[in-house]
Amino acid sequence: MKAPLDYVLHLADNSLILGQRNAEWCGHGPILEEDIALANISLDLIGQARLLYQYAAELKGGGATEDKLAYLRGSREFRNYTLLELPHSGPLSGYARADRDYATTIVRNFFFSALMVLYWEALLQSKDEQLAAIAEKSIKEVRYHLRHARDWLVKLGDGTEASHARMRSALEHLMPYTKEFWVSSPAESQAVANGTGVDVASLRSQWDAIVNDGLNEATLIRPQDTSGYVTQGKEGVHSEHLDYVLAEMQSLARQYPNATW
């Protein structure tokens, strides 16, 4: 059984875009050890993306390759969660370091890795053997990502007054974007229907438990779930930020087609 192409692209794009975002810290980490940690996490994510794109290219056929999928699609064709394309600056821009706020980075990685430890675990049962194999490799990596993000969540949340304020602000900024996790896209519904995908809504109570437990230890109060706009990045409707990510990430491949090095 094969997963729908759009579903595989959704997973691949999630990993690639967050990997690209986290890689922006390379050379700019708050301390050397964190610089290396974030680069490691990025490389894990980009490695996952490669496996998924290779599989997507196989499903797509017609000369598709992992590079073409990553570098030659426009933002409307990307299927990642909107959460993952946002810049590392929260609503504190102008007060915190405007371009990179570590609290935003940590809260996002915490939300996403808390989801993915459950997601990959569930995908081990996928009827698509290829996806199940990718899940088996990815689950170990993402367990470490969660451990890293949760550790910092607690340290910064239960840290100084300033670090707590920045974490709270990042939390309030990013929490609404997690609503996108729970609303099925057509690709997700198809994947669930043919037994290759995960019914993400069924992971929600476990995700809540991981998140609440972390926030509790970090002395952070979870913002009320609101009934506002639900982002639809996974259906190709993105924020303006994705175009900037793609412009940087794809510039070389677009300017020098078929470049090798």
Place this chain on the structure above:
Amino acid sequence: MSTTPALKDWPLWEVFIRSKQGLEHKHCGSLHAADAGQALDMARDVYTRRQEGVSIWVVPSAMITANNPDDKGELFDPAADKIYRHPTFYEIPEEVGHM
């Protein structure tokens, strides 16, 4: 907001890595971290990225007592002319193989 660089606030940790089962842990470097758990995670990222290890120890550098380098003469030089302490005067039977 505190502007003290982390490196001044955070203790230094010595990192020991065991490269494979059966071998001993070897000192491989040091790093700054807020606590022991974080020191382990950072050691994992900094020192085992290329599959260098299967086990990590971290020890607060402050817990290590080292000799004063100035005492080198009195501590180590007297051993220099006592070559009879090396087991080089024995013939090892072939059956023993590598020791």
